[in-house]
Amino acid sequence: xxxxxxxxxxxxxxxxxxxxxxxxxxxxxxxxxxxxxxxxxxxxxxxxxxxxxxxxxxxxxxxxxxxxxxxxxxxxxxxxxxxxxxxxxxxxxxxxxxxxxxxxxxxxxxxxxxxxxxxxxxxxxxxxxxxxxxxxxxxxxxxxxxxxxxxxxxxxxxxxxxxxxxxxxxxxxxxxxxxxxxxxxxxxxxxxxxxxxxxxxxxxxxxxxxxxxxxxxxxxxxxxxxxxxxxxxxxxxxxxx
Amino acid sequence: xxxxxxxxxxxxxxxxxxxxxxxxxxxxxxxxxxxxxxxxxxxxxxxxxxxxxxxxxxxxxxxxxxxxxxxxxxxxxxxxxxxxxxxxxxxxxxxxxxxxxxxxxxxxxxxxxxxxxxxxxxxxxxxxxxxxxxxxxxxxxxxxxxxxxxxxxxxxxxxxxxxxxxxxxxxxxxxxxxxxxxxxxxxxxxxxxxxxxxxxxxxxxxxxxxxxxxxxxxxxxxxxxxxxxxxxxxxxxxxxxxxxxxxxxxxxxxxxxxxxxxxxxxxxxxxxxxxxxxxxxxxxxxxxxxxxxxxxxxxxxxxxxxxxxxxxxxxxxxxxxxxxxxxxxxxxxxxxxxxxxxxxxxxxxxxxxxxxxxxxxxxxxxxxxxxxxxxxxxxxxxxxxxxxxxxxxxxxxxxxxxxxxx
Numbered sequence: 001x002x003x004x005x006x007x008x009x010x011x012x013x014x015x016x017x018x019x020x021x022x023x024x025x026x027x028x029x030x031x032x033x034x035x036x037x038x039x040x041x042x043x044x045x046x047x048x049x050x051x052x053x054x055x056x057x058x059x060x061x062x063x064x065x066x067x068x069x070x071x072x073x074x075x076x077x078x079x080x081x082x083x084x085x086x087x088x089x090x091x092x093x094x095x096x097x098x099x100x101x102x103x104x105x106x107x108x109x110x111x112x113x114x115x116x117x118x119x120x121x122x123x124x125x126x127x128x129x130x131x132x133x134x135x136x137x138x139x140x141x142x143x144x145x146x147x148x149x150x151x152x153x154x155x156x157x158x159x160x161x162x163x164x165x166x167x168x169x170x171x172x173x174x175x176x177x178x179x180x181x182x183x184x185x186x187x188x189x190x191x192x193x194x195x196x197x198x199x200x201x202x203x204x205x206x207x208x209x210x211x212x213x214x215x216x217x218x219x220x221x222x223x224x225x226x227x228x229x230x231x232x233x234x235x236x237x238x239x240x241x
Numbered sequence: 242x243x244x245x246x247x248x249x250x251x252x253x254x255x256x257x258x259x260x261x262x263x264x265x266x267x268x269x270x271x272x273x274x275x276x277x278x279x280x281x282x283x284x285x286x287x288x289x290x291x292x293x294x295x296x297x298x299x300x301x302x303x304x305x306x307x308x309x310x311x312x313x314x315x316x317x318x319x320x321x322x323x324x325x326x327x328x329x330x331x332x333x334x335x336x337x338x339x340x341x342x343x344x345x346x347x348x349x350x351x352x353x354x355x356x357x358x359x360x361x362x363x364x365x366x367x368x369x370x371x372x373x374x375x376x377x378x379x380x381x382x383x384x385x386x387x388x389x390x391x392x393x394x395x396x397x398x399x400x401x402x403x404x405x406x407x408x409x410x411x412x413x414x415x416x417x418x419x420x421x422x423x424x425x426x427x428x429x430x431x432x433x434x435x436x437x438x439x440x441x442x443x444x445x446x447x448x449x450x451x452x453x454x455x456x457x458x459x460x461x462x463x464x465x466x467x468x469x470x471x472x473x474x475x476x477x478x479x480x481x482x483x484x485x486x487x488x489x490x491x492x493x494x495x496x497x498x499x500x501x502x503x504x505x506x507x508x509x510x511x512x513x514x515x516x517x518x519x520x521x522x523x524x525x526x527x528x529x530x531x532x533x534x535x536x537x538x539x540x541x542x543x544x545x546x547x548x549x550x551x552x553x554x555x556x557x558x559x560x561x562x563x564x565x566x567x568x569x570x571x572x573x574x575x576x577x578x579x580x581x582x583x584x585x586x587x588x589x590x591x592x593x594x595x596x597x598x599x600x601x602x603x604x605x606x607x608x609x610x611x612x613x614x615x616x617x618x619x620x621x622x623x624x625x626x627x628x629x630x631x632x633x634x635x636x637x638x639x640x641x642x643x644x645x646x647x
Contacts, residue, residue: 056486056507141532143509179556179570179577179596180390180610180642181421181468182525182532184437184444185481185488185511188465192487210483211443212465216418217395223616 057196057205124167124239131156131168131236135219136194138232141178143189145197153194156236157201167239169209170194175228176215187212194234209239285583288566289590291626293319294376297326300334305365311405312369315606315631317377317624330372338364342372350375362407379603386646387599387608388422388434389620392639399436401451404601404608404622404645406635412449415440421512421642426473428646435459435469435478446480460493468512471495472519473562479503479513479522490524490537503537504528504544510535512557516564516584523547523558523567534558534569548586557597560584562647563604566625570596579609581625593623593630602647608633610641 134152172191174183191210199205220227296318298309310320323329331341337357342350355364370381391400397419402409417439425433432451437444446466449456460466464483471478477492490503490510504510506528513524522537531554534547556570568581577596582589595609607623618641620633
């Protein structure tokens with residue numbers, strides 16, 4: 001009898017432990033939906049797009065880009081119909097595009113663009129080959145600067161530190177595997193990731209411009225992985241006064 | 242005794258309070274799934290499973306037959322022999338174009354003759370519009386236009402064409418990269434295009450009046466000025482600017498010129514479009530990792546991801562003019578597909594291979610970009626309810642980024 005009860009006792013203990021654990025788990029199960037909801041919210045929540053993360057470096061006006069930064073030519077609004085309304089389709093005939101439609105008529109005078117500033121920036125000489133060996137490459141669908149590419153950007157920073165009158169424009173590119181509209185934004189993000197890297201190395205933001213070419217300027221034509229790898233890139237264009 | 246009761250009461254109040262808070266908390270989070278459920282009232286499967294309506298066309302010159310066939314098949318008819326047709330469209334072989342529409346029992350639905358002053362093409366499109374209005378109850382698209390990018394070597398130009406491929410006209414001679422033309426709402430009363438051009442060595446947005454041929458700068462901030470979209474009430478332009486260090490969604494007042502930043506993320510946003518009531522924006526953001534569609538609601542001033550079942554990444558949204566649907570692109574394997582989902586999110590329908598869809602004013606037809614085997618891009622038309630696809634016949638190669646006038 002004693003022997004039997006000895007055998008039973010440990011079993012009962014383990015049963016009661018199991019029951020306790022079950023109870024704990026059941027209690028936890030009650031909270032699981034809340035935990036899951038909280039986790040879901042924290043990853044896909046409505047705050048995502050509004051949450052201000054670590055700030056990025058704005059592009060100051062007047063630098064690196066051909067045009068003069070943030071002109072206020074739209075400050076007083078604009079009227080797409082200012083030049084007259086279109087009434088050429090009453091009979092379903094073709095659009096009357098007129099003679100002046102081929103771009104020559106572009107009127108920038110009331111666009112408020114600072115002509116002098118434009119001229120000054122356009123007078124800076126672009127050198128596309130100087131930094132050619134330092135082109136930075138990216139992973140598929142990524143604008144993150146890979147560790148292997150850091151030394152190239154550091155070399156650019158060294159040059160800019162040693163040549164205080166020089167500037168640089170970073171041209172971001174994509175391979176053709178994205179949609180055209182998205183690649184325009186991705187190319188810009190790539191250029192701006194590299195720009196941020198340079199800023200973190202101590203280069204003044206007003207010496208660094210960016211331009212996105214989307215997928216429109218592949219370095220290598222063709223539909224191979226090797227071509228795509230060469231096309232996902234940010235190129236440095238040296239700007240001399 | 243009294244103290245014990247007090248303690249018990251306190252405990253009860255505490256427990257009730259906690260329970261109430263927990264319930265309130267849970268129900269707060271359940272608002273979104275509940276909203277997603279309500280979207281099942283819009284039946285995407287039902288919408289995208291219609292059968293093409295068989296119609297016979299007889300008694301027209303060859304060119305008119307070709308035009309009528311293309312137009313009617315684009316909006317959901319199937320041109321067949323008289324024996325298997327539910328409707329018969331009868332002409333008299335002459336111009337001006339006439340049409341007698343009969344049902345299969347021979348009953349006359351209408352009999353019309355078109356203005357001789359208009360071109361034969363315009364007359365035939367007007368007839369096809371009348372047939373689609375009468376039988377399908379949809380607005381006509383016979384006088385609509387498409388804008389698109391036309392590839393020229395490494396560069397491109399902006400062009401416009403009729404939706405059936407006729408009358409292609411090149412608008413620009415910038416000899417550089419151009420992108421994403423979009424119509425100012427109100428065509429054909431006004432005919433204005435907004436687009437991005439690199440003509441001054443930076444992606445800037447211009448607006449181009451097709452009647453006068455004049456164009457002006459609409460946005461020339463530092464960095465990217467891309468993907469313009471004008472609100473249907475014509476009060477605001479949405480676009481992507483990168484002047485604050487990352488590509489974000491902005492809106493600019495057309496009259497006021499006031500600029501407002503909508504998203505503030507460290508990641509890229511792209512390709513905004515408007516809801517027909519001008520109260521919401523749909524755009525692409527990778528704020529939660531992969532690029533997907535987000536909705537910004539101006540009434541709450543909040544952005545939320547659009548919950549689409551089955552889409553890991555989604556791109557290039559376009560909101561249907563009737564407000565019910567959002568067409569977009571997904572990437573699967575090495576290819577792109579056109580999809581449609583209810584504007585509130587929920588279940589999507591994968592329609593065909595292609596990218597960058599744009600709705601016709603009838604909220605039924607989509608124009609989209611298709612990549613050919615040789616790598617060229619061409620434009621194709623998709624009737625969403627019947628899932629039928631028709632390529633736009635044009636000799637011009639390299640058309641992409643279409644926008645349907647509306």
